Amino acid sequence: MSTSNKYILYIAMALMPVAIGCNKDFLDRDPLTSPSSGTFWTSEADVQTALAGVYSRLQADFFGYQRVYLDAISDNAYADPGNAFLSNLPALTTGGINPGYSSGSPLGIMYSTPYKVVTSCNYFLDNIDKAPITDAKKNAYKAEVQFIRALAYFDLVQSFGGVIIYRNFPVTLESVKIAKSSKEEVYAFIEQDLDFAIANLPDDAYNGHAVKASAQGLKARVLITQEKFAEAIPLLQEVMGNTKFGLSNDYAALFKTSGQANAAVKKEILFATQYLAPNNIQRSGQAGMDIELGWFSLIQPYKDLADDYEMTDGLPANESSLFNAATPYANRDPRLDLTLRVPGEVWKNPSTGEEWTGSYATSTGFLMEKYVDLSRAPFNANTSTATDQDYIHLRFADILLMFAEAKNEVSGPDATVYNAINQVRQRPGIAMPAVDEARYNTKEKLREYIRHERRIELALEGQRYNDLKRWKIAHIKLPTMKTPAGTPFVFEQKHYVLPFIQYELDNNPQLVQNDDY
């Protein structure tokens, strides 16, 4: 080897490390154990995974099984103060609504959980265009996600009025700290999302995914909440004419896992938050509806609700000959027994016949029976791994009652209104008498009756609180109530919108507190 060749070799040796080093992507290192923005959104499977992520947000707090606790801040039920997941809930009925609560309090999660849903939706919507799928498919997926975003904003606007609208996933923290929009702007945004959903969702039976009827039903509810009754009617009529949906043939089965799997029952469901034992249950630990409601008695319905159920002759108890003060809850609308455990009632496991006597004491005398699956009794620490009944956000009976309400508001009583109510009252197993058309013959009288029917049919499903608010009667009805301890309810005009908690105001200086807080 000549000297010059040697030099070339040495220099090559010295250069080698530098040559190895000049790799352009050397500093691009993506996480190895979880997908990241750098490695995701490359297939339809990724889109479906992200979509399941968005839906999984609905399993938390008031979007999931815990939504029934919203009835416990209404005149329907008392919230047991021993609920560790929702402490401070009872105080919200007795004047305790103030901005001082923590971010983990019910007031905090009413605000934070919908925004978790919104952010998940925005992440999906901002990224799906990266995926190599057709535009039609993209639009169908986007429609599902926009439906869910609308569901979240609807919750926010009902609770807090005008709130901040985020159309995109946050890029910087400063971009999040912005002012709120007006209530009208929020509703417009919700309607826009739902219009896109209605236009792009498949017209299928409910299959766990949002379908066209889910979006139509939700939009109708959004509209009647704004008292845009006339606009709601065609949407509701379209759903009522959709043969893929109808009333369940079994009222009680609607709220149990086995029933929800039955096509004849399931056809009533337009949208639900779903769970599946044993790996995707309502909540791990000693929790879930069976344990919380059936064992720990965390929701205790008021007598005020029980007394509102008609006698089987269709009359209020105080007018009916069937009423016997010794057995006040006998001969009632069958839905009473399927919704409440009344004093003296014995619970049995329907499959084993074994009595379940383990429920904690109730201070009102009543317990919630709707959504409690006694076939899993006796309830114990392991029951939670089997507790997976879906929480139903929207069902066909609600569509019928919304139609009755909207039609009555627009044009007063007519056959279509009575018919819609009667369908609900006369489903198999309930068979209540038809509406007394002579008695409820004016718009005002029928309005009261529809509201009554709605309270009964949808009792303890988390609807009552927002119904009272949209009917603007919360400040009239609620102050007539007392807690089991005798503390009077407080509901003033300002309570129609909730305050933003101080933590939120501290961390977003642009956010202005609601009036009177």
Added chain:
Amino acid sequence: MLILGVSLIAYSPGLSAPRNYTTNYHVHHFYQNLTVSGKVTDNQGQALAGVTVTAKGTERRTLTNDEGMFSLELPAGASVLVFTYTGMQTQEATVSGASSIVIEMQPLDNTLDDVVVIGYGTQKKANLTGAVASVSGKTLTQRPAPNAANLLQGRVPGLVVTQPSSEPGRDNPNLLIRGRGSFGTGTEPLVLIDGVTGSLSSLSPDDIENVTVLKDATSASIYGARAANGVILVTTKKGRKGATTTSYRFNIGRHTAIGLPDLITNSAEYMELYNAAAVRSGLSPANMYTDDQIKAYREAADRNKYPNFDAIDYYFQPATVMNHNVSVSGGGERNTFNLSLSYLDQNTYFSQYNFKRYNALLNYSNQLSKHVTVGTSMNLAYIDRQEPPVTSQFMALSVYATGPLYGPYLPDGSGRVASKAYMFEGRNRNVSEYPLMGNQYTKGYNLNAQAFVDVKLMKGLTWSSKVAVFYTDEFFKMHQKPYEAYLTQEMDPVTGDYQMFTFGPDILGVTDQYTKIITPTIYSTLNYTTAIGDVHTISALAGYEQLYNRYQSLRARRINSVSPSLDELAAYSTTGEAIYFFSFPSNHPRLPSISQPYEWALQSVFGRVNYSYKGKYLLEGNLRYDGTSRVSPDYRWGVFPSVSAGWVMSKENYFSNSLPFVNTFKIRASYGVLGNQDINTYAYQNTLDINVGYPFDNNTVQQGAVVNSFKDQSIQWESTRIVDLGFDFNAWNGLLGITFDWFKKTTFDILASQPVPMSLGLNAPTFNTGKMRNQGIELELSHQNRIGDITYGVNAQLATVRNKVLEIKVPSKGSTIREVGLPYDAHYLYVWDGIFQEEDLTDPKVPKHAANPNPQAGDLKMKDIDGDGDVDGDDRVVVKGVYPDYTYSFGLNVGYKAFSLNAFFQGLQGAAYRQTGWGVDPFTQGTAPTTKWRNAWTPENRSNTLPGIYAGTYVGVTSYQASTFYLQNASYLRLKNIVLSYTLPRNVISKIKSKELTVYVSAENLFTITDFEFGDPERTSSSLSNPVYPQARILNAGVNVKF
């Protein structure tokens, strides 16, 4: 130390002549063409082979042979010999009449002619402008401690080394340079072995040539984004040209536990005190000893059945530690090599422990031509650690919890293991249960492999490149199985045999864990030095570096086997198996840490320019441009500059004229910015959490993915700005040396969590928000002298650091406080104010205690600081002591003929630490009270210093664990090491062909002066609820021999 002397002796080969020391050269006139012969030794009198002896001004030179002998014929006109040797000061000797001379070379340590290792090169200490401290391996290995990292303790001002315990293989110290620099990320300095990432703890101490600590911005900024917490550069021993030397070192040490509590060991006394405590604490009478039981113990004739067992004495047995090192090093004209093999066998107080470390080091370099040198370094460590299934503080606390009522085994002689005496007793496992419960081991390999090539491109220009891989492979296995243990005092009513009782295994089955970490590094530098006349010296460095790190691990556990004594996973069924579990049960302290696999990479260019004007005015500038994978591409690259200047005043004529006794006086200043890229690996990336799913149509659960945390795409590394002012002073040829530094180190952009609006819909992100400052001084004094046959030296170091939080988004208050203006995590405690006496209970002036609303006499009383009549959270105050006021150390060395004595003291002042639980709170898990509790408060003994005795937790005392009652002054001064060595006379060792043979005895931690009662004051945490695994007092004996 400068030149101390040259001795001239009459020397004949084969004879050893008495040495005459003089303090000056003897100069005589003589003839020309003289042949001079002689011998060269080091300052310890050991022969030095391979010393270059040159006749000054000529090309005539020779090397000393194995015995240090040389012979050189001086050309006409030459009368001065120059002696040069790496690591030693160059010496000149004028030759006169005598034809045979002895030269004693002086090491470069503590001299300004020293060459120190700095980032990507070396520099003369005289030209340094930064705060750099250097320690030779020789100084470090004066202490024969097993773990090399611990040897740095007290050797470098500003580097605080805290050894957590003496537990084998778990004694890696906490290293902190100039205080705690961050609360967002790591605070450990960057440790580089021969320029690349490596493990100091797994290095054999014998293989260390020297350690350099880069403390300020100018010295460390060449390492840019990794240098914020300082840099420790370790250089391993290389071979030297000259004859091959074989050396062997053997050390044997005996470890004895220290810092142990003085517990009551009389059973009857224990039981009576326990009953009193149980009554005070409101325990049920069923959970107390009966009079009969107490009587049985008090009056027992059979001390086998009713022992007064001293668990500490029994379980903490002295242990033996041995290490061997053999090295062969040398080199020819073109190559040098050093091959070194080490073996450490470390036992500890408990029988199930054993730690073995095997090290092999090969450093080899070959000069291919005048211009090209290539070389390689292979440094391999294999560690093998055997342990009981419970280690560290848990081992110590179960000894304490044993109490005096039962020994290790049942009194019936069957050899069956005892768990406790009575069923009702709340105890931990008996230590004798651990061998039955199982065992665990860790086997790990560390390989640091390097290859380099240096090319001299032209005069003054060198191109150096290095490729290195640091690879760690670790395997951990824990094996636990069911076992039986019995109560010593209760019989099973059915069988009539001893009642069985045990907690059983706590991580049943076999747990395997594999971890691999690989870090390849490549760097290449160009180094150019030139001088313009005798006036200007300029040197410049430019370089490129990249490094990559990947961590991989797997942990798996199986529980069910037909034969639970087997310890292979395959011998167990898959039922209940767990793969890759992080936290079972949540963050289990018995399992080694594990994290998800990750990788990161760093790419850098850097440069340095030095300018010296006549060696008087020195300037240095550094720049590093770093890119890291941990930061998003838009913010990935950062610039880390530094500048510094030095003025060697002693070289000014007016200075040397007026203060001729000053050898050196240099003042220096530096300023720069360093980075800390040791942030979360994927901190900027929106990662998706895949632990979610949704069961569409209640069919199967569709895997989901959600973004849970907001990531600030613009986050960057933390940065640290350091200002350093210092001086080096040396006078009277080593009689006084002073190095002083003042620094202000401000860390900003600390990554910390920050509260966010909930409408963000995501968890709070990490932002660059925090700011913290450390400010302090470092002082080092040295004195070296020789009086007659006695050489002696004193070296003392002192360092202070004041820590202050300047900005923090989420202040917090607990037993420690994080708030602007205070030291980070300062003690935040109730102020203890004596003991409640009977009359205090009704005295309205005594404040109400929120945590103890219904006090009894004998409870702890706290001060009502805000005077509102209540002792509540508002009455806590900041109490100093989390950080010491200063740390210090001093060493003495005395040499007399062949004897040498070194003593090394180390300590800290102004620290106060808190300890609760075992050994502090009486009867915690049954732990016997310490003997001081004999003087506890009783109605008759109205103590105002010790409350009434209580059992474990008791509202009247332990509610106030966050009070100054539990805080003690942890200042200490410790004789860290003392060593006496004797070098055997040459005429003795030459008979075995040895060049050198030294024997020594030494002691570690021989005594400690401290007021701290709660175990050893040397600890890594200022607040503990578990006792520490004890430190050791070590008595060593050893031998060094060279052939």
